[in-house]
Amino acid sequence: MKKLLFMMAVAMAVVSCKKDDKVVGKDKDGKELIVNEKGDTVAKTETTDSLKVVETPTEPEVVAITKGADDKYAYKYNLEIGKTYPMTLGIKTTHTASDGKQSQKMSSESKKQIDYTVKDFKDGVYTLEVKSKQYSEKMTDPSGKSISYDTNAAKPANKDIAVSWSIYKAMTGKTYTMKVDQKGKVVSVDGLEGIKTSILNSVKKQVSAEEFKFFTQIIDNSLNKQAISSQFEETMNIFPNKTLALKESWSDSQKIDQGPMKGNISMKRTLASVEPANTTITVNGTQSLKGNESQQGVTMSANSSANVDGKILLDTKSGWINKVNLTKKETLKRTVEAQGQKQTMTESVTTVTTVN
Numbered sequence: 001m002k003k004l005l006f007m008m009a010v011a012m013a014v015v016s017c018k019k020d021d022k023v024v025g026k027d028k029d030g031k032e033l034i035v036n037e038k039g040d041t042v043a044k045t046e047t048t049d050s051l052k053v054v055e056t057p058t059e060p061e062v063v064a065i066t067k068g069a070d071d072k073y074a075y076k077y078n079l080e081i082g083k084t085y086p087m088t089l090g091i092k093t094t095h096t097a098s099d100g101k102q103s104q105k106m107s108s109e110s111k112k113q114i115d116y117t118v119k120d121f122k123d124g125v126y127t128l129e130v131k132s133k134q135y136s137e138k139m140t141d142p143s144g145k146s147i148s149y150d151t152n153a154a155k156p157a158n159k160d161i162a163v164s165w166s167i168y169k170a171m172t173g174k175t176y177t178m179k180v181d182q183k184g185k186v187v188s189v190d191g192l193e194g195i196k197t198s199i200l201n202s203v204k205k206q207v208s209a210e211e212f213k214f215f216t217q218i219i220d221n222s223l224n225k226q227a228i229s230s231q232f233e234e235t236m237n238i239f240p241n242k243t244l245a246l247k248e249s250w251s252d253s254q255k256i257d258q259g260p261m262k263g264n265i266s267m268k269r270t271l272a273s274v275e276p277a278n279t280t281i282t283v284n285g286t287q288s289l290k291g292n293e294s295q296q297g298v299t300m301s302a303n304s305s306a307n308v309d310g311k312i313l314l315d316t317k318s319g320w321i322n323k324v325n326l327t328k329k330e331t332l333k334r335t336v337e338a339q340g341q342k343q344t345m346t347e348s349v350t351t352v353t354t355v356n
Helices: 002-020 159-171 192-206 209-222 225-236
Strands: 023-026 032-035 041-043 065-067 072-075 084-098 103-122 125-140 146-150 175-181 186-190 249-256 262-274 278-295 298-315 321-338 341-355
Touching: 125 159, 146 159, 159 192, 159 209, 175 225, 186 225, 192 209, 262 298, 278 321
Parallel strands: none
Antiparallel strands: 023 032, 032 041, 065 072, 084 103, 084 341, 103 125, 125 146, 125 175, 175 186, 249 262, 262 278, 278 298, 298 321, 321 341
């Protein structure tokens, strides 16, 4: 019995030594010595346990649209330095007018390509290099005749559209700098003077002195910090400056009380879904305007109503626009009364706006 207990104790000791590799001393080189399974004293080698890779917890991916502890989503740009973010803006309009006896149809299409390259990020502000890549336009009159131009194509022979081609061609490839904070608010715009000079030089010999003066005013009004900032913010600032719960809506309303047409324009957006790739925002809007005026015995009145609907897809990681598709359908009735005669014209206008 004692012999059996002794053998069990030895066996347990062997297993223990095998598992724990008990150190019994050191050799002349300072290496630790252990007793192996055969009972020999040998230098200790690395065990598989010491070779195990220690896994460090991974940091959560940084994204533009983040969910807080209150289950609400916050938004801020998360752009990469050195990366180019493209924007292709397309607008297609179909215009039908009828007086009850005959109707006319016109259409127009335009496309503008712009690249935004992130040059720097400091103190919460991105420095973007903005470059115009291409502009094209096509117009079709009631007879079905079309005129068009494209800055990627040769200069048109038609004098009127050749001037438009020259303006946009002078912008193509030119760059200016825009500073934008993480909410999409434009801080500054620099480098527009060189582009304006290039445009005016390109059209100066193609128009009269009076027309050149007119073009100069247009360029000054469209290529300045306020105009560029407004265009960028209206196009890119989709998310409001607050956190949102899923399915929550927010609205922008504008009261029109200047000029002959008065009324209201309202736009409602809803945070429909937040997925790893895209964040979807649905859009619904209405417009209601009416007005009248009289001049020299002629009374003109108009009534306009419109609806807007569509979707916006934001890149969840960067916050940049991945895709936009908005459709505006407007009905406009114009009535002219003079010397007891009355004529009403009904116009239907469908405008489809797409981005990327």
